[in-house]
Amino acid sequence: MLVIQLMCVSLLCGHVISSASRRHSLWVLASYISGSTMFPEFSVVLMLDDIQVGYFDSHVDGIRRTAATEVKMDLLQDKVFILRDIWESMKKRLNLVKLRFNLTTGVHVQQRLTGCEVMDGQPVLIMYKDAANGQDADSLMYNMTHFTASRRPDWVIQWDNMKRVFVQTLYSNIYLPVCAQTLKILLDREKRLVTRRVRPRVHFLMKQVVGGAQLTCLATDFYPRHINLTLLRNGQAVDEDQLTGGTVLPNGNGLYQVRKTLMVSVEELRLKHNYTCVASHLSLDNRLQVSWRAEFSRSHRIPIISVPASVALAAGLLVVLLWWRRRRRSKGIAVETQEQQVEPEL
Numbered sequence: 093m094l095v096i097q098l099m100c101v102s103l104l105c106g107h108v109i110s111s112a113s114r115r116h117s118l119w120v121l122a123s124y125i126s127g128s129t130m131f132p133e134f135s136v137v138l139m140l141d142d143i144q145v146g147y148f149d150s151h152v153d154g155i156r157r158t159a160a161t162e163v164k165m166d167l168l169q170d171k172v173f174i175l176r177d178i179w180e181s182m183k184k185r186l187n188l189v190k191l192r193f194n195l196t197t198g199v200h201v202q203q204r205l206t207g208c209e210v211m212d213g214q215p216v217l218i219m220y221k222d223a224a225n226g227q228d229a230d231s232l233m234y235n236m237t238h239f240t241a242s243r244r245p246d247w248v249i250q251w252d253n254m255k256r257v258f259v260q261t262l263y264s265n266i267y268l269p270v271c272a273q274t275l276k277i278l279l280d281r282e283k284r285l286v287t288r289r290v291r292p293r294v295h296f297l298m299k300q301v302v303g304g305a306q307l308t309c310l311a312t313d314f315y316p317r318h319i320n321l322t323l324l325r326n327g328q329a330v331d332e333d334q335l336t337g338g339t340v341l342p343n344g345n346g347l348y349q350v351r352k353t354l355m356v357s358v359e360e361l362r363l364k365h366n367y368t369c370v371a372s373h374l375s376l377d378n379r380l381q382v383s384w385r386a387e388f389s390r391s392h393r394i395p396i397i398s399v400p401a402s403v404a405l406a407a408g409l410l411v412v413l414l415w416w417r418r419r420r421r422s423k424g425i426a427v428e429t430q431e432q433q434v435e436p437e438l
């Protein structure tokens with residue numbers, strides 16, 4: 093599972109959900125492991141956009157969907173032959189690699205990301221990307237007009253013309269229609285999940301550090317993952333190169349978070365600028381913003397209010413209030429601790 097997630101970060105997650113809800117993808121993340129481990133030899137995670145909708149793995153009697161997944165996957169049982177093809181092909185490829193590099197013992201892993209994307213219901217691409225023992229091996233993409241392929245120059249698996257034509261035909265004429273059709277069925281079934289909009293919660297975190305303060309704007313628990321987070325100093329956008337962070341990360345609950353941090357020097361703190369963090373997201377009719385000024389020891393949340401935003405505003409105020417109270421309380425505790433530490437010395 094760990095390997096699969098790494099692959100997701102580098103290959104899949106950059107790919108997913110381009111513009112709003114018009115473009116969708118179905119990805120198969122497959123791992124084939126040889127050698128003795130506690131993991132099944134072959135396992136598959138099925139992703140609809142960035143939502144896991146299925147998990148299959150190998151058992152003595154073939155591929156089975158694991159009962160732990162809630163989603164009804166019965167319709168996919170008739171697509172299991174494709175998973176078997178993938179299994180066979182990955183097994184063959186890893187065997188070639190083992191032979192070529194004399195890997196007679198130990199654990200070896202072949203990974204594949206494969207799937208398709210549709211836009212407004214029309215297929216736009218199908219691709220696969222293979223890695224052996226964590227290293228990119230080769231890939232193929234078909235975008236409805238052209239095939240693009242890449243492979244490591246020294247790679248063990250080289251195709252002659254026949255083989256190339258065969259693989260291209262397999263992907264464009266068999267895998268693509270099956271994938272696009274499965275994607276359509278899943279989209280209809282999971283419409284609510286795919287098109288849901290979850291509003292970000294936005295706050296400022298201030299941390300005193302040597303030489304000044306770290307001002308972090310945090311947006312969390314939103315969906316879909318696209319968000320624009322801007323930091324303003326007195327109403328002017330702060331240059332992106334002054335900010336660190338900005339990578340959108342999964343929150344572990346199907347939602348996302350992102351943070352951007354600005355280092356503010358002691359001199360700049362004295363100037364008592366007004367810092368504002370602005371979030372724009374599909375779930376928001378208007379932008380959400382939170383401001384902070386050095387002379388105030390708390391955040392102000394000032395959304396450009398639209399009626400549905402007022403609920404989020406109330407919740408946000410509560411969060412800010414709780415945060416502020418906790419901060420004050422933790423200061424109090426710090427003082428007490430100090431007194432306790434001093435006492436024995438008296």
Ligand SMILES: *[C@@H]1O[C@H](CO)[C@@H](O)[C@H](O)[C@H]1NC(C)=O
Nearest residue numbers: 189190191192193194195196
């Ligand atoms: C693999 O083993 C064979 C025979 O022992 C040897 O000739 C060959 O160079 C080895 N290849 C690698 C990549 O180590």
Ligand SMILES: *[C@@H]1O[C@H](CO)[C@@H](O)[C@H](O)[C@H]1NC(C)=O
Nearest residue numbers: 216234235236237238239240
């Ligand atoms: C497909 O890729 C080729 C080569 O990269 C490009 O020239 C072509 O415009 C692309 N077609 C579509 C439909 O995106």
Ligand SMILES: *[C@@H]1O[C@H](CO)[C@@H](O)[C@H](O)[C@H]1NC(C)=O
Nearest residue numbers: 324326327366368383385394
């Ligand atoms: C800080 O700036 C924002 C946006 O520029 C503005 O809406 C807000 O009222 C300002 N806050 C303070 C306390 O000056």
Ligand SMILES: *[C@@H]1O[C@H](CO)[C@@H](O)[C@H](O)[C@H]1NC(C)=O
Nearest residue numbers: 318319320371372373374375
């Ligand atoms: C973020 O900004 C880009 C470029 O300005 C814009 O195209 C996009 O629609 C924005 N996204 C959101 C969610 O507001």
